[in-house]
Amino acid sequence: MLKKTLVASALCLMMAPAAFAQDYTIRLSHGDNESNPTHLTAVKFQELVKEYTEGKAEVQIFPSNSLGTETEVAQALRMGSIEAEILYTGNLVPLAPSAGVLMLPYAYTSTEQAHKAMDALIDPLNERLTKEAGVRALGLMEKGFRVLTTNKPVTTLEDLKGLKIRVSPNDIAIKTFRAWGIEPLPMDWAEVFPALQQRVIDGQENPYTTAISSRFFEVQSDITEIHYMMWTGPLLISERAFQKYPEDIQQALLRAGREAVDYGRQVSAELTEQSKAELVKNDMTLHGAPKDEEKWEAAAAALWPEFYDQIGGEEWATQAIEIIKATEK
Template structure:
């Protein structure tokens, strides 16, 4: 009896040790608060990974840049010292220029087209992200088009003239607004609200949900729904980490990533509609698209060849644009 008990105990310990060897921890970093679609996407990913791996992979979420800035974490992913991240595409471009195709102004003008294009782009994009930055995109999240908030109606390109607009400090955004006849002001994010409050700038561009979370309704009165650029952000995993997983874990994590991003897109759409309603309740006027938006689009699209060298070269840009254009059909 004692021998049988000892044998069972040894067997149990051996099995526990073997099971423990199959466990993985995946730390997921992002820069937003816990009410943001980014975080809700991360939570869904956490749930799905646990389900699809039967608990063999534990996802730990670190919101609000707790592990470092988006660019710092993306660099850590290359080495595998952090496992995963959701970040704004613009902050990935310095490390992986090919991701810049997602930021071409007026590449897509509807949410449906953008989803189709991003899903078609992800495989060829990953062929470039892996050698460029040592990362793999499991899915591409979007949080809506970057709309224009101001303190006066902007219903035509002419009414934009003379305004001081803050843009993200990236070349594509800067040159696009320059093509529209104004000199935009690139500015760090932390400076934007006080700059609006003090009248240093007249407006800024970001998704509707940002106008709520950043309380822009306190310092802005009007919104113009331009469709020049969508906020996109890949759910990334370190390629070094991904390749260290057995094949069944790779498949489970990849499936969880795809489905989490689909969920995040749905949540983002719902929150965008809620944000629109709340902004109206708080006194802002939503003007819809500019009356002459075709002029905005024509001026922006004429710039595309200038950006090819920054987004992976003309051959890749041409391939990506062909995929994007086919998504509109």
């Protein structure tokens, strides 16, 4: 009996390394709550990774920045101490400037074109992301255009004059609003709602879904559907971790990433339409696009050369813009 037990134990020890070699844990961090399209995308990725690796890889999801801020986690991905993350493109740019091409104002003006452009950009972009930040994008998700909420109707560029508008603290957003004739107010996110409530600012820009989740309908009356910038966010994996996986696991992750992002885009579109209906029920007026949006677009697009040095250099910016424009055909 003892001999059989010893033999069984020895067999277990011999088999353990092989079994362990097939098990991969992928920790995925993001900054949103569990009702957000970001989290729903993460859950779909989790399901697909399990399916496509036949259970060899497991994705553990950490929502609401529980592993650290988006920038902190992106730095951890470079070292391979955390394996995956979904984050706002603007928070990746400090580590990977080339990702900034996704934020060029009016680079794309419809959701359909944006999807085509992002899918066409991902491979050349990854050639740069892996070098700049040690990360690889498995897919590029979006949560809609950043629309303008205000406390008065804005249907033309002239209506914007004199308003105090909060923007995220990045140079592209700041300079774009300056080109439209106002001095925007960069402000930390936590300060935005009380600033709107106290009329320190007159408006802000974010997707429709944010207007619902942040209850902006309580302190704002109008929405203008400008198309200057889409909320984009890559589903990233640490390149250091990725290169340690065998070929079959790598291919499974690439496939799962693409399909999860496609799912997330669909969910985002559905939630955007739901948000619009709910905002109307809460007495907000949705004005659609500005009557003179071509003026907004022309003023913003004229700024592109000013941003080239910030988004990976003129050569890359020119290449990326050509790729984007080719998707308009």
